[in-house]
Amino acid sequence: MDEFIEGWTARHGATRDQLLPLLHAVQEEAGYVQDAVVPLIARALNLSRADVHGVVTFYHDFRRTPAGRHVVKLCRAESCQARGGAAIEAAAAQRLGVAMGETRGDGAVSLEPVYCLGLCAVGPNALVDGRPMARIDTAALDRIAAEVAA
Amino acid sequence: MKIYVSRDMASVALGADDVAQAFADAGCEVIRTGSRGLFSIEPLVEVETADGRIGYGPVGPWDVAAVLDGSHPNRLGPVDQLSFFAGQQRFTFARCGVIDPVSLTDYAAKDGWKGLDAARALAPQAVVDAVKASGLRGRGGAGFPTGIKWQTVLDAPGAQKYIVCNADEGDSGTFADRMLMEGDPYCLIEGMAIAAHAVGGTQGYIYIRSEYPFAIYTMRLAIERAAHLIAPFTLEVREGAGAYVCGEETALLDSIEGKRGQVRAKPPLPALKGLFGQPTVINNVLSLAAVPFILAEGAEAYAAVGFGRSRGTMPVQLAGNVRHGGLYEIGFGITLGELVNDIGGGTANGRPVRAVQVGGPLGAYFPPSMFHLPFDYESFAAAGGLIGHAGITVFDDSVDMAHMARFAMEFCAAESCGKCTPCRIGSTRGVEIVDRIMAARPTPPSVMPAKAGISLPEGGAEEKRDPSLRWDDGGLSKALYSRSPARIDTSLDAQTTLLRDLCDTMKYGSLCALGGFTPYPVLSALDYFPEDFGATAPIKEAAE
Known part of the structure; x- marks a missing residue:
């Protein structure tokens, strides 16, 4: 280093x-x-x-411990909440097997909050390994979970 | 065949990359643009024909053949003739969604650099005068006259002056800065170059939040390509690191300097002692991007539209649970109701609109009874709110406003820079108080019927908060016996009084707008939606 x-x-x-x-x-x-x-x-x-x-x-961005192999950043801000974000947040934690703000025990995935990605008309939104995803629903969460498991 | 597909981050999130790839695979010449700004038709493709560009949307990668032979059911015709676009006054966003954002040829062909050329033909003072005459006010939210800020920097002695663009657009419900940086980056560069000429600045920084990777990439590429056109002025992008408070101008300056993003006490003003202690122009993306139009078309043309002391146009962002969400640039004065119902088309899921939050996490919540408010800095301030960065987040009737008030406090606690006590401590205490209120209220109003009867008299929230009510029945002192938890009066009345008192302290005692404006969403929720806080009698009486 x-x-x-x-x-x-x-x-x-x-x-x-x-x-x-x-x-x-x-x-x-x-x-x-x-x-x-x-x-x-x-x-x-x-x-x-x-x-x-x-x-x-x-600064929230800087990590002092390694992240999971996959990083799922899920928006928690108002506009995504207005579109059902809270339910998606709970479903994401359940499907990925990790609490919000944590890295899963096996190091496969980190689930992190983000406060607004600026895609506020098409939420709930996420950044999955840096890739933006809009209109997250349970089907999208299943795809993300499958990606993480692969 | 020429096909236009947006590469805006929102379009990509909806699948625009796959669509673009499918058309490229079919042998089309694909040009990636910014977004037009209406997300219910994204991913949008536009096909160049003898009759102009014909839009289709939303489309998927499987729709290539139907789009190319013109038979696709989502054929929209010329996109700029759709009612969503025909009613707009696009001064700042004229090119966004139309051109290849990083093509210098495209930019120059659509009046690009006209403003900079006009500015360079003028003396610096004349440029500042033009900006003053336009009536342009800070689009970041504070609404401070841009020309006066520039005058201060022009008059300030200093060997080195800086131009800083605040692109730390952290407010939920806002995305205009992002769309402009991704869709028309040269417009921002031109605006900054004009500012540099006007005040004698030689070095500029664009501070972009890290949540906007597409904007960072596009701006860096655009700066590289335009370097020779703005020389001797030089520009650099600085990436944020996930701190909301860095959208506050002095915290942003500290962050560029490599420090914790903590708010500075003012004075001295950044205009006199800003970045590295030197005179600094610091403006929002939209303020700087409005300047090329003002110089190219004349200050009068810009000032000709607007309302009262709010001159020119505002790129309004319709967000949240709204049918036609997107960017709508229009002169000030349009009413909130027209924006939400007529242009936005109400909620996306068809339920009644119960609340809209205007101006991001620090903006007030308004019920439909306030939809007569004209979009204007002064009108919103008088009603106990702010237009902020002009983001409007729409909520349907399933929203729990006590939960939203709690979130406002929770967000403030997570993002407070920690420098001043009302914000650092008050936000956490605020979460606790709202928790007690939520525990004490009779039934959680998870689904409220739309109530027409909660309309409030005109004149704003300020008047309704009669100070004498804050001390009724000694609720405050009882609620403050916190050393022994058993002695805290956790009744709704006591806790609501305490919440109002805390908001008062935060509003007047905080160093910057984060702690100072967090009371706006909290108090507006309490004033306009008392039934979600247990509908205590005194508040209702106060409201009527």
Whole structure:
């Protein structure tokens, strides 16, 4: 990881404002921002470890533990609720065998809340491994569950 | 044969990629556009014919043959002649859904860069004057006059000035920023370049939320292609990281600087000490994207439409449980009822409309009895709400408004930056109070019949909250004996009084709009839908 960070800062600079882009890059590379990387990032950008830790923990996007092999982000915001989102949320947890906000024991899937994907006229919506899906119903959940099981 | 298929994230979520692939496989030349903005006809394909572009939608990949021979039952004819589009005034979204978003040729052919050329022929002060004359106000929600903000930055001394675009569109029910960035990114780039010329900025940032991967991709590509046209001005996309509060302008600036997205105390204004402590123009996507039209067509043309002090057009977004959801750009002054019933066509499932939330998670809930409200900053403020980013989320009669009030508090608790106490602590206490109310109310009104009788007098929620009622029967002090749980008065009256008191503290004591506006959905739900909170007598009397 040290090499990766060095290479990245050589290309993009090592100023403080590069912290979020670097954290995104680290997460893209490793899947999560593990605690052991925090001191390396702090050194690379000349920040304190506490400072970097504070930023990592502030933003919902940064993971400190690995995600499941599949990530299902389900919208919980008002527009999706108006279209039956709460029932879909419960059904998704049941079909995928994992509670909202958790990763399943076997590491196959993470079910995460997201507050609005901007597809508000065609909800309930989800991002399944980065792929947007609209009008989620129980049939769509079955397809997602099958994808996860495969 | 030329076929146009949207690559907007919503269209793709509905299956547009498969449709586009099917047409490509059939030997058609497929051009990917942004979305026209009506999602009940997506995935939409448009076929270029001698009579113009003929739309078909919704269609699936299995419909290729029927579309190509013109026999498909979902033939819509020319899309811009559909009633949903014919009534619009598309100043900002004129090109969205029509052109290939990242084609410089397409953009230039549809009046692109005309505004920037006009601006560069003028002195900076003249550009600022044009924006002032247009009456353009901040489309992010606050409604602050854009020209005055620019004037402050122009007059501010500073070696380096920045142009920052707030594309952290986190409000549920809003998607206009996303659609514009995906469907007409050069329009935003042009607007930012005009702002740079007007105030003497040389570097710009577009802060886009990470939930919008398509917009991030499109904007980065567009910036790369347009770099030579906007030079010496340079632009960069910065990706958010899932913090709603970063849509607040000072939190956004801190986030770009690589810090926790915490709100700054104002003053100093960002216009004087903004990004990296330098004078900064920070505007919403829609504000900046309105500027090319103003410079190209003249401030008078923009100011000619509108209502009262709200000039120009607003891209209204119809969302939630609505039959014809999508983007409807129209001059201010159209009523809420026209938008929801006439244009939106009521709910998608045919049930009666019970409530609409206008302006995202921090906007008020209005019942149909308030549908006479004209879409205008001042009218909504007077009615105890806000137009915000002009998202309208429609709910049918199965909605439990106490649950929605709880959600508003829960959302605030999840997204609070933690800097000020009313927001950080108050939101959690708010969830607890609504929980107690929900536990104490007689029956959960899971399905309410549409009640015509709950209409309220005109004049707004402010008047109805008679302060003398907050202290009746000492409910507040009883509800506050929290050291010993057994002594808390969990009656509806006491808890409702406590909720109103908490909302008052949050509204006036919070540092920014997150904690300050969370009371809007909570109190409007309480005022307009008291029966969902146990229909306590004092509130009903107060309302009548």
